[in-house]
Structure formats: structure tokens, C-alpha cells
Amino acid sequence: MQRLFTGASIAMGLTLSATVLSAGKAEAFSFFDFNVQWQDGSSSSGWVQVDSTPDVSRVEPAGSIFAPGVSQTWTSLLAASFTHEGVTYNDISLFSRTIVGSLFTDSGSSSQALYGNQRNYLYLAFNNKALSIYDNGPDGSIHSQPDGGFKVADLLNNGGINNLATVSITQRAEAVPEPATMAGLALAGLGLTAARRKQRQSTEKSQG
Secondary structure, three states: OHHHHHHHHHHHHHHHHHHHHHHHHHOOEEEEEEEEEEOOOOEEEEEEEEEOOOOEEEEOOOOOOOOOOOEEEEEEEEEEEEEEOOEEEEHHHEEEEEEEEEEOOOOOOHHHHHHOOEEEEEEEEEOOEEEEEEEEOOOOOOOOOOOEEEEEOOOOOOOEEOOEEEEEEEEOOOOOOOHHHHHHHHHHHHHHHHHHHHHHHHHHHHHO
């Protein structure tokens, strides 16, 4: 009976661990927080959830209208919640959403001097409105190009207003593993420990 119980525990631990790890890998994502202070005194702030697997990722070739050698990554947002000019919106309000990350790793290049080591760009379209903002040097790197963007009062007449004052689009620090993940790993570890103990006991009996 004890042998059957130990075997079942090992199987359960390994199966649960594999299931939890597989689910965690399939649901890999990250969050970005953004805050904008417009020159007219209004503000936009909130968070966006991003799939860790980008939709498009490429390096600009030589001769590109963009900076040659720059790594561009386009990622669709999974969800968002934000306040724009005093009104709160959520994922249901959005009909277009994209975040773009650019890396300027060529030290001393004109692009890096302008934008720093990287640039985060966020575009949100909602309820016949939109905001488009970009944050240069979100990692704190030095850049000469100021942050920019615009807010659109009405998409039908393209009433874009480029009156940005300050902007911040930063990725949150990696979250600690969820309790379910840790429990699965712990259970798997217990299963492996029990298996090794069982094997050692069997070996000792056979040698005795």
C-alpha cells in the first residue's frame, strides 16, 4: 500500500509540475505603465499588457529610411486600462492598440545619440479618439531628442494636437513566480526525493 501511495505521489507531483510550467510558458506576458502630462494641463496614464512574443521583429537593413541596424519590435497589446483627460477607459473601449520597441545599441551612432539606447512607442485608438506617444531612453540612457506624441480629439477630422509635455512608458520589473508555480515545483521536488529514497532503500535491501 505504501509503495502504491509513493508512486501515486511521485506521478502527481511530476504531472502537476509539468502542467503548471506549461501553462506559465503559454501565458507569458509583461506589463508597461505609461504616464503623459500634456501642455494644456490634461494627462493620460495607465497600464498595458503585452504578449512576450512579438508580432514582428526585424533589424533595419542598410539604406533604410529608419536608422540602419536598429532592432524594431512590434507587439499587439493584450489588454489595457487607462485614464485619458479625466475619463477612464478599459480594454472594451479599444479598437486598435500597439506598442513598438526600438533598440539603438550601436554606441556612438547618430541614432543612439538622438534616442538613447532604446525607445518605447505606444499607440491606442478608442471611442473615435487616439493617442500616440513615444518615450526616448526609458532605461535612463542619455538622448538629445525630446519625448513626443500627439492626442487626437476626433479621428474623422484628424484633429491631432502635438502638445506633449512629458511622457514615460516603462516596463514593469519581472513579477515573482505565482504560488501555484512554486507549489508545483515543490511537489515535483518532493516526488523526486521520494523516488530517490525508494531506490536507495531497494538497493540497500538487495545488497543486504
